[in-house]
Amino acid sequence: MSAEEAVQEANRRFYQALTDLDLAAMASVWLEEPWIRCIHPGWPMLSGWHDVMESWRRIFENTAQHQVSPDDVSVRLFGDLAWVLCVERINMSSPASDGLSFAQGTNLFLATDSGWRMVLHHASLLPVEGSPEPPPVVH
Amino acid sequence: MSAEEAVQEANRRFYQALTDLDLAAMASVWLEEPWIRCIHPGWPMLSGWHDVMESWRRIFENTAQHQVSPDDVSVRLFGDLAWVLCVERINMSSPASDGLSFAQGTNLFLATDSGWRMVLHHASLLPVEGSPEPPPVVH
Numbered sequence: 001m002s003a004e005e006a007v008q009e010a011n012r013r014f015y016q017a018l019t020d021l022d023l024a025a026m027a028s029v030w031l032e033e034p035w036i037r038c039i040h041p042g043w044p045m046l047s048g049w050h051d052v053m054e055s056w057r058r059i060f061e062n063t064a065q066h067q068v069s070p071d072d073v074s075v076r077l078f079g080d081l082a083w084v085l086c087v088e089r090i091n092m093s094s095p096a097s098d099g100l101s102f103a104q105g106t107n108l109f110l111a112t113d114s115g116w117r118m119v120l121h122h123a124s125l126l127p128v129e130g131s132p133e134p135p136p137v138v139h
Numbered sequence: 140m141s142a143e144e145a146v147q148e149a150n151r152r153f154y155q156a157l158t159d160l161d162l163a164a165m166a167s168v169w170l171e172e173p174w175i176r177c178i179h180p181g182w183p184m185l186s187g188w189h190d191v192m193e194s195w196r197r198i199f200e201n202t203a204q205h206q207v208s209p210d211d212v213s214v215r216l217f218g219d220l221a222w223v224l225c226v227e228r229i230n231m232s233s234p235a236s237d238g239l240s241f242a243q244g245t246n247l248f249l250a251t252d253s254g255w256r257m258v259l260h261h262a263s264l265l266p267v268e269g270s271p272e273p274p275p276v277v278h
Contacts, residue, residue, distance in 0.1 A: 035215060037224055039263070041263065042263075042266055043266075045226075045243055078217070078218070078249065079217070079218045079219065080217060080218065081217040081218070081220050083259065085184060085259075104183070104261070106245055106259070108222070110217065120245070122261050122263070124261070124263030125181070125263075126183060127183075
Protein backbone atom coordinates (compact mmCIF):
# COMPACT_ATOMS: atom_id res chain seq x y z
CA MET A 1 0.00 0.00 0.00
CA SER A 2 1.41 3.40 -0.93
CA ALA A 3 1.70 6.15 1.69
CA GLU A 4 -1.18 7.97 0.01
CA GLU A 5 -3.39 4.87 0.15
CA ALA A 6 -2.48 4.37 3.82
CA VAL A 7 -3.48 7.96 4.59
CA GLN A 8 -6.75 7.49 2.67
CA GLU A 9 -7.39 4.36 4.72
CA ALA A 10 -6.70 6.16 8.02
CA ASN A 11 -9.12 8.88 6.93
CA ARG A 12 -11.79 6.29 6.09
CA ARG A 13 -11.33 4.70 9.52
CA PHE A 14 -11.90 8.12 11.11
CA TYR A 15 -15.25 8.61 9.37
CA GLN A 16 -16.25 5.00 10.01
CA ALA A 17 -15.57 5.42 13.75
CA LEU A 18 -17.58 8.65 13.67
CA THR A 19 -20.48 6.99 11.85
CA ASP A 20 -20.40 3.98 14.17
CA LEU A 21 -20.16 6.17 17.30
CA ASP A 22 -17.31 3.84 18.28
CA LEU A 23 -15.03 5.50 20.81
CA ALA A 24 -12.42 2.71 20.83
CA ALA A 25 -12.14 2.87 17.05
CA MET A 26 -11.93 6.68 17.23
CA ALA A 27 -9.16 6.43 19.85
CA SER A 28 -7.18 4.12 17.56
CA VAL A 29 -7.29 6.72 14.76
CA TRP A 30 -5.61 9.47 16.81
CA LEU A 31 -2.08 9.92 18.08
CA GLU A 32 -2.02 9.89 21.89
CA GLU A 33 -0.14 13.12 22.53
CA PRO A 34 -0.81 16.30 24.50
CA TRP A 35 -0.31 18.47 21.41
CA ILE A 36 -3.03 17.00 19.15
CA ARG A 37 -5.81 19.44 18.24
CA CYS A 38 -9.48 19.14 17.34
CA ILE A 39 -11.91 21.82 16.20
CA HIS A 40 -15.52 20.64 15.97
CA PRO A 41 -17.87 22.94 14.01
CA GLY A 42 -18.54 26.01 16.13
CA TRP A 43 -16.53 24.73 19.10
CA PRO A 44 -13.42 26.32 20.54
CA MET A 45 -10.26 24.36 19.77
CA LEU A 46 -9.56 21.34 21.96
CA SER A 47 -5.98 20.40 22.84
CA GLY A 48 -4.56 17.08 23.91
CA TRP A 49 -5.63 13.47 23.99
CA HIS A 50 -7.85 13.74 27.08
CA ASP A 51 -9.98 16.67 25.94
CA VAL A 52 -10.25 15.42 22.36
CA MET A 53 -11.41 11.95 23.42
CA GLU A 54 -13.79 13.44 26.00
CA SER A 55 -15.37 15.52 23.23
CA TRP A 56 -15.95 12.45 21.07
CA ARG A 57 -17.44 10.61 24.06
CA ARG A 58 -19.90 13.44 24.62
CA ILE A 59 -20.75 13.71 20.92
CA PHE A 60 -21.28 9.95 20.62
CA GLU A 61 -23.47 9.91 23.76
CA ASN A 62 -25.66 12.65 22.32
CA THR A 63 -26.02 11.23 18.83
CA ALA A 64 -28.67 8.58 18.24
CA GLN A 65 -27.71 7.67 14.71
CA HIS A 66 -26.01 9.36 11.83
CA GLN A 67 -23.79 8.72 8.87
CA VAL A 68 -20.76 10.82 8.06
CA SER A 69 -18.96 10.11 4.83
CA PRO A 70 -16.08 11.93 3.16
CA ASP A 71 -16.60 13.33 -0.35
CA ASP A 72 -14.15 15.08 -2.68
CA VAL A 73 -11.22 13.63 -0.75
CA SER A 74 -7.77 14.95 -1.59
CA VAL A 75 -4.53 13.85 0.02
CA ARG A 76 -1.16 15.58 -0.01
CA LEU A 77 2.02 14.26 1.56
CA PHE A 78 4.76 16.37 3.15
CA GLY A 79 7.25 13.79 4.37
CA ASP A 80 5.83 12.31 7.58
CA LEU A 81 2.83 14.64 7.60
CA ALA A 82 -0.17 14.41 5.30
CA TRP A 83 -3.27 16.45 4.87
CA VAL A 84 -6.64 15.09 3.87
CA LEU A 85 -9.20 17.63 2.75
CA CYS A 86 -12.76 16.52 2.23
CA VAL A 87 -16.38 17.50 2.35
CA GLU A 88 -18.11 15.72 5.19
CA ARG A 89 -21.58 14.59 4.17
CA ILE A 90 -23.52 14.35 7.42
CA ASN A 91 -26.78 12.43 7.30
CA MET A 92 -28.64 12.92 10.58
CA SER A 93 -31.42 10.51 11.25
CA SER A 94 -32.36 11.59 14.76
CA PRO A 95 -35.94 12.87 15.18
CA ALA A 96 -34.62 16.20 16.46
CA SER A 97 -32.48 17.06 13.47
CA ASP A 98 -33.46 15.35 10.29
CA GLY A 99 -31.68 15.86 7.07
CA LEU A 100 -28.43 16.34 5.35
CA SER A 101 -25.70 18.83 6.15
CA PHE A 102 -22.16 19.35 4.94
CA ALA A 103 -18.93 20.38 6.60
CA GLN A 104 -15.47 21.08 5.30
CA GLY A 105 -12.90 18.85 6.97
CA THR A 106 -9.17 19.45 7.26
CA ASN A 107 -7.46 16.38 8.69
CA LEU A 108 -3.75 16.02 9.39
CA PHE A 109 -2.08 12.65 9.85
CA LEU A 110 1.43 11.88 11.07
CA ALA A 111 3.39 8.78 10.06
CA THR A 112 4.30 6.80 13.19
CA ASP A 113 5.61 3.33 13.97
CA SER A 114 2.00 2.23 14.27
CA GLY A 115 0.84 3.79 11.02
CA TRP A 116 -0.69 7.13 10.09
CA ARG A 117 -2.35 8.78 13.08
CA MET A 118 -4.61 11.82 13.15
CA VAL A 119 -3.04 14.83 14.87
CA LEU A 120 -5.48 17.56 13.85
CA HIS A 121 -9.11 17.68 12.80
CA HIS A 122 -10.74 20.99 11.85
CA ALA A 123 -14.32 20.83 10.64
CA SER A 124 -16.66 23.70 9.87
CA LEU A 125 -20.18 23.73 8.51
CA LEU A 126 -20.71 24.60 4.87
CA PRO A 127 -23.62 26.67 3.62
CA VAL A 128 -26.64 24.65 2.61
CA GLU A 129 -26.77 24.05 -1.12
CA GLY A 130 -28.87 26.60 -2.91
CA SER A 131 -28.42 29.27 -0.26
CA PRO A 132 -26.83 32.50 -1.46
CA GLU A 133 -23.08 32.77 -1.08
CA PRO A 134 -22.24 34.33 2.27
CA PRO A 135 -21.17 37.95 2.20
CA PRO A 136 -17.46 38.26 1.57
CA VAL A 137 -16.85 40.87 4.26
CA VAL A 138 -15.94 38.31 6.89
CA HIS A 139 -12.97 36.51 5.42
CA MET B 140 15.94 33.39 13.57
CA SER B 141 14.76 29.88 14.47
CA ALA B 142 12.36 28.00 12.19
CA GLU B 143 9.60 28.52 14.72
CA GLU B 144 10.24 32.26 14.83
CA ALA B 145 10.24 32.39 11.02
CA VAL B 146 6.88 30.62 10.92
CA GLN B 147 5.51 33.01 13.54
CA GLU B 148 6.73 35.90 11.42
CA ALA B 149 5.08 34.50 8.27
CA ASN B 150 1.85 34.13 10.21
CA ARG B 151 2.07 37.71 11.45
CA ARG B 152 2.59 38.90 7.85
CA PHE B 153 -0.58 37.04 6.84
CA TYR B 154 -2.71 38.83 9.43
CA GLN B 155 -1.05 42.15 8.69
CA ALA B 156 -1.85 41.79 4.97
CA LEU B 157 -5.42 40.87 5.91
CA THR B 158 -5.75 43.87 8.22
CA ASP B 159 -4.21 46.22 5.66
CA LEU B 160 -6.37 44.82 2.81
CA ASP B 161 -3.09 44.61 0.90
CA LEU B 162 -3.36 42.10 -1.95
CA ALA B 163 0.33 42.29 -2.93
CA ALA B 164 1.37 41.58 0.65
CA MET B 165 -1.17 38.75 0.82
CA ALA B 166 0.20 37.28 -2.43
CA SER B 167 3.71 37.30 -0.98
CA VAL B 168 2.57 35.22 2.00
CA TRP B 169 1.25 32.32 -0.10
CA LEU B 170 2.99 29.69 -2.18
CA GLU B 171 2.07 30.08 -5.86
CA GLU B 172 0.92 26.54 -6.61
CA PRO B 173 -2.24 24.94 -7.98
CA TRP B 174 -2.60 22.73 -4.90
CA ILE B 175 -2.84 25.42 -2.21
CA ARG B 176 -6.16 25.51 -0.35
CA CYS B 177 -8.19 28.18 1.41
CA ILE B 178 -11.39 27.84 3.42
CA HIS B 179 -12.93 31.15 4.44
CA PRO B 180 -15.60 30.96 7.18
CA GLY B 181 -18.73 29.45 5.67
CA TRP B 182 -17.27 29.28 2.15
CA PRO B 183 -16.65 26.15 0.13
CA MET B 184 -12.97 25.27 -0.15
CA LEU B 185 -10.97 27.18 -2.76
CA SER B 186 -8.14 25.45 -4.62
CA GLY B 187 -5.14 26.93 -6.37
CA TRP B 188 -3.39 30.25 -6.57
CA HIS B 189 -5.86 31.94 -8.93
CA ASP B 190 -9.03 31.21 -6.97
CA VAL B 191 -7.41 31.89 -3.60
CA MET B 192 -6.08 35.28 -4.71
CA GLU B 193 -9.36 36.15 -6.40
CA SER B 194 -11.16 35.47 -3.10
CA TRP B 195 -8.86 37.83 -1.20
CA ARG B 196 -9.35 40.48 -3.88
CA ARG B 197 -13.13 40.24 -3.48
CA ILE B 198 -12.92 40.26 0.32
CA PHE B 199 -10.59 43.26 0.33
CA GLU B 200 -12.85 45.14 -2.11
CA ASN B 201 -15.84 44.55 0.11
CA THR B 202 -14.20 45.45 3.40
CA ALA B 203 -14.00 49.11 4.35
CA GLN B 204 -11.81 48.71 7.39
CA HIS B 205 -11.09 46.03 9.93
CA GLN B 206 -8.39 44.62 12.14
CA VAL B 207 -7.61 40.92 12.34
CA SER B 208 -5.06 39.84 14.91
CA PRO B 209 -3.98 36.37 15.97
CA ASP B 210 -4.39 35.37 19.62
CA ASP B 211 -3.34 32.17 21.41
CA VAL B 212 -0.86 31.36 18.66
CA SER B 213 0.75 27.94 18.70
CA VAL B 214 3.28 26.64 16.21
CA ARG B 215 4.35 23.08 15.54
CA LEU B 216 7.02 21.98 13.09
CA PHE B 217 6.97 18.75 11.07
CA GLY B 218 10.11 18.98 8.99
CA ASP B 219 9.37 21.37 6.13
CA LEU B 220 5.74 21.80 7.10
CA ALA B 221 4.47 23.78 10.07
CA TRP B 222 1.08 24.45 11.49
CA VAL B 223 0.00 27.64 13.18
CA LEU B 224 -3.20 27.49 15.18
CA CYS B 225 -4.68 30.69 16.49
CA VAL B 226 -7.83 32.52 17.42
CA GLU B 227 -8.48 35.30 14.94
CA ARG B 228 -9.76 38.40 16.71
CA ILE B 229 -11.74 40.27 14.06
CA ASN B 230 -12.58 43.88 14.80
CA MET B 231 -15.01 45.17 12.18
CA SER B 232 -15.39 48.88 11.97
CA SER B 233 -17.69 49.10 8.96
CA PRO B 234 -21.08 50.73 9.62
CA ALA B 235 -22.83 47.58 8.41
CA SER B 236 -21.22 45.16 10.83
CA ASP B 237 -19.89 46.74 13.95
CA GLY B 238 -18.19 44.81 16.66
CA LEU B 239 -15.90 42.02 17.52
CA SER B 240 -16.00 38.45 16.31
CA PHE B 241 -13.68 35.49 16.61
CA ALA B 242 -12.63 32.70 14.30
CA GLN B 243 -10.45 29.65 14.72
CA GLY B 244 -7.61 29.63 12.23
CA THR B 245 -5.60 26.66 11.04
CA ASN B 246 -2.68 27.81 8.90
CA LEU B 247 -0.12 25.56 7.24
CA PHE B 248 3.22 26.86 6.00
CA LEU B 249 5.80 25.10 3.84
CA ALA B 250 9.53 25.84 3.99
CA THR B 251 10.71 26.95 0.54
CA ASP B 252 13.81 28.60 -0.92
CA SER B 253 12.06 31.92 -0.41
CA GLY B 254 11.04 31.25 3.18
CA TRP B 255 7.92 29.85 4.82
CA ARG B 256 4.89 30.15 2.56
CA MET B 257 1.24 29.56 3.40
CA VAL B 258 -0.23 26.52 1.65
CA LEU B 259 -3.51 26.15 3.56
CA HIS B 260 -5.77 28.47 5.52
CA HIS B 261 -8.90 27.14 7.20
CA ALA B 262 -10.89 29.62 9.26
CA SER B 263 -14.25 29.10 10.93
CA LEU B 264 -16.28 31.39 13.14
CA LEU B 265 -16.30 30.73 16.86
CA PRO B 266 -19.38 31.15 19.04
CA VAL B 267 -19.76 34.58 20.57
CA GLU B 268 -18.46 34.69 24.12
CA GLY B 269 -21.18 34.12 26.67
CA SER B 270 -23.41 32.22 24.26
CA PRO B 271 -24.29 28.69 25.32
CA GLU B 272 -22.06 25.92 24.04
CA PRO B 273 -23.40 24.59 20.75
CA PRO B 274 -25.19 21.27 20.89
CA PRO B 275 -22.74 18.39 20.60
CA VAL B 276 -24.84 16.38 18.16
CA VAL B 277 -23.12 17.84 15.14
CA HIS B 278 -19.49 16.92 15.60
